Amino acid sequence: MSLRGLASRIGQLEGEGALAVFARARELERAGRSIIHLELGEPDFHPAPPVIEAAKCAIDAGRDRYVPPAGIPELRRAIAEYLHRTRQLSVEPDHVLVSPGCKTALFMTLLTLVEPGDEVLYPDPGFPLYRSLTRALGGVPVPYRLTRENRFLPDAGEMEAAITPRTCVLLLNSPGNPTGSVMDERVLGQLARLAVKHDLFVVSDEIYARIVYDAPFRSIAGLPEMGERTIVVDGFSKSFAMTGWRLGYAVAPPEVHLGLRMLVENSYTCTSEFIQWAAITALEDPSGAVPAMIAEYRRRREQLLGGLNTIPGFSCLEPEGAFYAWADISGTGLSDREIARYLLEEAGVASIPGSAFGAAGADFLRFSFASSAAQLEEAAARIRKVSSRWASAPARSSQ
Numbered sequence: 001m002s003l004r005g006l007a008s009r010i011g012q013l014e015g016e017g018a019l020a021v022f023a024r025a026r027e028l029e030r031a032g033r034s035i036i037h038l039e040l041g042e043p044d045f046h047p048a049p050p051v052i053e054a055a056k057c058a059i060d061a062g063r064d065r066y067v068p069p070a071g072i073p074e075l076r077r078a079i080a081e082y083l084h085r086t087r088q089l090s091v092e093p094d095h096v097l098v099s100p101g102c103k104t105a106l107f108m109t110l111l112t113l114v115e116p117g118d119e120v121l122y123p124d125p126g127f128p129l130y131r132s133l134t135r136a137l138g139g140v141p142v143p144y145r146l147t148r149e150n151r152f153l154p155d156a157g158e159m160e161a162a163i164t165p166r167t168c169v170l171l172l173n174s175p176g177n178p179t180g181s182v183m184d185e186r187v188l189g190q191l192a193r194l195a196v197k198h199d200l201f202v203v204s205d206e207i208y209a210r211i212v213y214d215a216p217f218r219s220i221a222g223l224p225e226m227g228e229r230t231i232v233v234d235g236f237s238k239s240f241a242m243t244g245w246r247l248g249y250a251v252a253p254p255e256v257h258l259g260l261r262m263l264v265e266n267s268y269t270c271t272s273e274f275i276q277w278a279a280i281t282a283l284e285d286p287s288g289a290v291p292a293m294i295a296e297y298r299r300r301r302e303q304l305l306g307g308l309n310t311i312p313g314f315s316c317l318e319p320e321g322a323f324y325a326w327a328d329i330s331g332t333g334l335s336d337r338e339i340a341r342y343l344l345e346e347a348g349v350a351s352i353p354g355s356a357f358g359a360a361g362a363d364f365l366r367f368s369f370a371s372s373a374a375q376l377e378e379a380a381a382r383i384r385k386v387s388s389r390w391a392s393a394p395a396r397s398s399q
């Protein structure tokens with residue numbers, strides 16, 4: 001039997017580094033090894049009890065039907081109110097579109113905006129989907145670098161130099177994965193001026209917006225003239241520890257919203273009804289679960305950073321948001337992949353080599369601190385133990 005080949009766009013898609021490390025870590029576990037999982041961006045919390053209760057009540061009440069493609073009106077209204085309360089954004093509920101996860105919202109947004117040959121500016125290091133999906137759509141991903149010297153914030157001058165008549169989208173992610181940097185008013189103002197001057201859409205991935213430790217989070221969508229050209233994407237996975245519930249949303253200007261709705265109608269029809277009802281309770285957060293989780297992440301940030309910064313050759317800036325330590329390992333003389341391999345195979349600590357997030361991540365490793373304090377302590381001890389491997393090695397290996 002002969003089969004036709006797959007569509008060429010599939011060959012352009014790249015997998016996620018985290019999932020590849022996770023698969024190897026599970027293999028080692030099956031062989032009897034003890035592994036501490038610091039590779040996945042998955043909170044070790046579960047949703048707050050009132051959210052679980054609300055989902056059960058919604059199922060009992062028969063709220064398991066097809067619903068409008070853009071989401072149930074009650075949740076769209078609750079999201080608009082939430083964004084006003086937590087981000088000072090003035091959002092029309094009509095501009096909200098509920099989706100099964102933030103990734104789906106991102107996927108549909110790029111599908112709506114990117115034509116073959118269009119250029120998309122994206123952060124390097126950054127979430128792998130930005131580059132992968134742009135390429136699959138026939139677009140041209142153009143990286144902008146986030147460097148340690150610039151506290152992993154975008155350099156607007158460098159970005160402007162990369163803009164051409166084919167640039168159509170500026171992708172932003174603050175707080176950022178993997179660096180944990182949070183854009184301040186000054187940077188947001190510079191980027192907003194660029195977007196207006198060059199008539200760009202801005203896709204602002206705000207999935208970590210609630211997880212900030214120092215300054216309050218600001219959305220670029222709140223700046224003058226930005227509401228009409230910004231698509232905010234967000235979700236419940238991180239802020240509400242609801243990864244497996246698959247719930248996210250986009251806030252988009254009307255013509256983009258129409259494109260998104262068409263995609264929903266032509267793909268998954270609507271997002272699960274009872275999960276949407278439970279999400280309203282998550283946003284209201286009657287038990288104060290979100291601030292409690294953030295306080296715990298703040299403690300773990302201190303603990304993990306304290307541990308990593310005592311490892312020979314490691315150096316880590318304090319992340320201002322999200323739950324990742326982005327460790328500069330250039331002082332070890334080994335590559336990110338070599339160190340990640342030692343840590344996983346010999347120390348039983350799973351991390352992600354920085355180059356999985358783009359070429360600019362090659363001297364880094366990402367460690368998630370969404371794991372328990374006891375696991376973080378054990379991870380630091382295990383890493384210290386194997387660090388003698390490189391502490392005595394004088395030169396960078398050629399591998």
Ligand SMILES: Cc1ncc(COP(=O)(O)O)c(C=O)c1O
Pocket residue numbers: 041100101102103104127173177205207234235236237243247248
């Ligand atoms: C920057 C960023 N955007 C989006 C997502 C995906 O979120 P969701 O689980 O809602 O699809 C992640 C998850 O790791 C992320 O790090």
